[in-house]
Structure formats: structure tokens, C-alpha cells
Amino acid sequence: MQTSTRNRLLLTRSLAAVWHPCTQMKQHEQLPLIPVARAAGCWLYDFDGRRYFDAVSSWWVNLFGHGNAHINAALRDQLDTLEHAMLAGFTHEPVVELSERLSALTGGKLGHCFYGSDGASATEIALKMSFHYWRNTGRPAKTNFVSLAGSYHGETLGALSITDVALFKDTYAPLLRASTQVQSPDWRLAEAGESPADYARRAAQALQRHLEQHHATTAALIVEPLVQGATGMAMYDAAYLREARALCDRHQVHLIADEIMTGFGRTGTFFAHEQAGIVPDFLCLSKGITGGYLPLSVVMTRDDIYQAFYDDSVTRGFLHSHSYTGNALACRAAVATLEIFEQNQILTKNRQTAAALTCAAEGIARHPRVSHFRNSGMIWAFEVDGSDASFARDFHQRALDKELLLRPIGNTVYFMPPYVINDEEIALLTARTLALIDA
Numbered sequence: 556m557q558t559s560t561r562n563r564l565l566l567t568r569s570l571a572a573v574w575h576p577c578t579q580m581k582q583h584e585q586l587p588l589i590p591v592a593r594a595a596g597c598w599l600y601d602f603d604g605r606r607y608f609d610a611v612s613s614w615w616v617n618l619f620g621h622g623n624a625h626i627n628a629a630l631r632d633q634l635d636t637l638e639h640a641m642l643a644g645f646t647h648e649p650v651v652e653l654s655e656r657l658s659a660l661t662g663g664k665l666g667h668c669f670y671g672s673d674g675a676s677a678t679e680i681a682l683k684m685s686f687h688y689w690r691n692t693g694r695p696a697k698t699n700f701v702s703l704a705g706s707y708h709g710e711t712l713g714a715l716s717i718t719d720v721a722l723f724k725d726t727y728a729p730l731l732r733a734s735t736q737v738q739s740p741d742w743r744l745a746e747a748g749e750s751p752a753d754y755a756r757r758a759a760q761a762l763q764r765h766l767e768q769h770h771a772t773t774a775a776l777i778v779e780p781l782v783q784g785a786t787g788m789a790m791y792d793a794a795y796l797r798e799a800r801a802l803c804d805r806h807q808v809h810l811i812a813d814e815i816m817t818g819f820g821r822t823g824t825f826f827a828h829e830q831a832g833i834v835p836d837f838l839c840l841s842k843g844i845t846g847g848y849l850p851l852s853v854v855m856t857r858d859d860i861y862q863a864f865y866d867d868s869v870t871r872g873f874l875h876s877h878s879y880t881g882n883a884l885a886c887r888a889a890v891a892t893l894e895i896f897e898q899n900q901i902l903t904k905n906r907q908t909a910a911a912l913t914c915a916a917e918g919i920a921r922h923p924r925v926s927h928f929r930n931s932g933m934i935w936a937f938e939v940d941g942s943d944a945s946f947a948r949d950f951h952q953r954a955l956d957k958e959l960l961l962r963p964i965g966n967t968v969y970f971m972p973p974y975v976i977n978d979e980e981i982a983l984l985t986a987r988t989l990a991l992i993d994a
């Protein structure tokens with residue numbers, strides 16, 4: 556198909572004026588940007604009607620498809636009422652309703668919601684809150700943070716300090732604060748004959764050794780519950796979270812659950828930590844929170860932590876703000892997203908969708924070049940063996956030729972589709988991916 560003038564013009568203007576994220580811009584001399592003219596359901600379209608199946612939910616944010624009718628209607632209504640008002644000293648219906656609903660989803664255990672604008676800001680908020688809690692309660696030496704090997708918590712300086720993905724971190728290392736990474740419970744690291752749960756418990760021993768020595772100076776452990784996304788969809792047994800919860804309790808260290816990606820049903824339960832039967836001290840949410848519509852994040856915490864800030868002194872209060880904290884449009888989109896979960900039994904439906912996709916992907920799982928095929932809720936991942944350094948880029952490019960938006964991480968290919976993926980789309984995604992691996 557010929558590329559139209561409209562497509563070409565947009566690409567030229569974008570390359571001149573827009574500095575794209577996570578991109579070596581020079582590579583676009585060879586690989587064209589994809590113009591998105593519009594989107595509907597799981598599909599992105601360019602100006603010529605070429606289409607791409609959004610198998611990564613537009614960087615893990617979309618839940619119910621592009622142009623979702625329910626979210627659209629809620630936003631239209633909100634636009635005519637209130638688009639935004641500052642949240643310091645003021646409040647509004649969408650932010651209150653969202654906070655009440657989120658709290659209810661934790662059984663009221665995490666009843667206080669502090670808002671940010673993106674995932675990294677939620678990480679920063681949780682780190683600052685944890686530290687400030689210990690300071691307010693007479694433990695100012697607790698200033699350090701522990702994360703898992705291979706963890707990803709965002710790329711602003713504080714969040715990057717506890718992230719452990721070399722590509723994002725190494726260049727900026729001189730700007731970062733020291734933190735500790737402990738062994739990851741990623742089950743691919745288990746020894747032959749060792750179950751994922753056994754390996755998770757063994758990995759927890761490394762955390763135990765660290766906390767026994769350093770608890771007096773450690774504020775918090777931060778984890779991505781069940782799935783470490785950006786390192787390559789490393790999955791692990793819930794036993795690790797139970798061990799980590801017990802160790803954090805024993806050593807008076809906070810447990811921060813970074814569910815920025817795993818929240819909102821991605822791993823099968825509404826929150827991933829539910830599968831371990833634990834409650835974190837801080838819960839970070841973003842990405843799917845607005846159904847993929849608008850930037851919004853939140854950190855939720857317990858009442859006794861909140862109470863440690865409640866005082867006559869201003870500086871015992873939490874000192875943090877963003878201009879768009881609690882944006883009314885974003886909160887309304889989030890409320891609409893939660894309504895969809897409730898009204899359509901999404902978690903139950905997702906179990907059927909997941910079973911169908913896993914079944915359709917059998918040929919991929921059994922392919923001789925594929926290893927570690929794995930699934931958690933609405934996430935699937937596998938490694939393609941014998942691939943070289945340019946695999947991710949080549950695969951991405953060849954996938955686009957087959958109308959698929961896939962962005963492998965190293966030699967890890969993953970599917971993280973919108974929850975509205977239908978049977979036909981499941982067949983298309985799995986058959987075309989299998990053909991790509993064959994080629």
C-alpha cells in the first residue's frame with residue numbers, strides 16, 4: 556500500500572518537533588514512525604486505513620479498548636461540569652468517589668489515597684511517605700530502600716534509584732542514590748526439580764539476610780507483585796510475597812506494592828497482592844487506572860501511617876504536590892473504569908479470555924525455539940532462543956508488517972492485550988505470532 560501524503564507529512568513534522576520516549580531518534584532514519592490517525596477497540600489505524608493490533612495495550616495502560624463508549628460518555632459529562640480544580644484546599648466529586656471506591660477494593664485496609672500524575676511520581680510519593688513516617692515516629696535513621704534484582708519502578712531520579720534495569724539506569728548512575736537489590740524470585744532461575752514456590756522461598760532467604768543486618772537503616776522494600784514487567788515479564792510465586800510480608804513485619808520495614816502495571820486485574824485478581832493473601836503498607840497504582848485514557852496515579856496507605864502525619868505541625872504533614880493532583884477528568888475516567896469492572900464481571904470474563912488465549916497459543920508454547928512460556932492473568936510471555944542482539948527491533952518491525960503491535964524486551968516476546976480482545980483477535984494474534992517465530 557502507498558503511504559499517503561497525510562501520513563508522510565505527520566511523520567516528518569513529528570521527527571522535527573517531537574523527541575520520542577525510550578527512542579534513539581536516529582533509528583527513525585531507517586524505521587518509520589507509525590502515525591495513529593484514530594483507534595477503536597484493540598486496533599490503531601493510520602490515515603491510509605492500515606491497522607495495528609494493540610497487543611501491548613499501548614504500553615500496558617489500556618484495559619477496555621480504545622474509544623470505549625462508557626468511558627467516553629463519562630468524560631463528556633465531566634467536561635461539561637468540571638475539568639480541573641486544585642486539590643490543595645479544594646475537593647470535588649470524582650476524586651472523592653474514586654478514593655472511596657479504591658479503598659473499598661482493599662477492604663478498607665488502605666483507606667487513604669494520595670494522588671500523582673504518573674507511575675514514577677507514585678513511586679516517589681511512596682518512598683518519601685515511608686521515610687517521613689519513620690522520621691515522624693522517631694526512627695530517622697531508616698532512610699534506605701530495598702528492591703528486587705531486575706525491578707522497574709519508573710525513571711525519575713528517585714524511582715530510577717530503586718530500578719534495576721541496566722539500559723535505563725547505567726547512564727544516569729552518577730545522579731542516583733544508592734539502594735540495595737536482593738535476589739529476584741523469578742521462577743526461571745529455579746534449579747532443576749525446584750518448584751517456583753520453593754525457589755521463591757529460597758530467594759526470600761536473601762531478603763531475610765539483608766534485613767537481619769540492615770533493618771535499622773531500611774525504610775521499605777518495594778516489589779512488583781507476581782510479575783516484574785520491564786525486565787522481561789519475570790513471573791514468580793506468591794509465596795515470596797507472603798515471606799516478604801512476614802520479614803517486613805518482623806523487622807519493622809514497610810512493604811510497598813508497586814502495582815502500577817499489575818493492578819486492575821492484569822494478573823487475574825483485581826490486585827496481584829491478593830493472590831498472596833497479604834496487604835502492603837503502600838500500594839502504588841497507575842497505568843490501567845483510567846482505562847488508558849489520562850495520566851493519573853495514586854498511593855494508598857493504612858490509617859495508622861496516615862495518623863503519624865496528622866498534627867499541628869506543618870512539617871509533620873506530607874510535603875508533596877503536583878499541579879494536576881487529583882485531576883477531575885482523570886478521576887472521572889477512573890471511576891468509569893471501575894464501573895466497567897463492576898457491571899461486566901470483568902475478572903470472571905478475563906478468566907475465560909485467558910484460558911482461550913493460552914489454548915490458542917499452544918503452538919507457540921510447544922515451538923522448538925520457544926522457552927519458558929508463561930502466563931499470569933492477562934499477561935503471556937516467552938523467550939525466543941537463538942536470537943541475536945537486534946531481535947527485539949527486527950521482531951517488532953516484522954510484526955508491524957503482520958498488523959501486530961508487539962515490542963519484545965530483549966528476546967522476550969509478550970502479549971498484554973486489552974481485556975476486550977475477542978476470539979477472532981485471539982486467533983489472529985497467536986497465528987501471526989507463530990508465523991513470525993517460524994520465519
Ligand SMILES: *Cc1c(COP(=O)(O)O)cnc(C)c1O
Pocket residue numbers: 673674675676678707708709710779784785813814815816817841842
Ligand atoms: C510503568 C511502570 C512504572 C512507571 O510508570 P510511568 O507512568 O511510566 O512513570 C513504575 N512501575 C511499574 C511496575 C511500571 O510498570
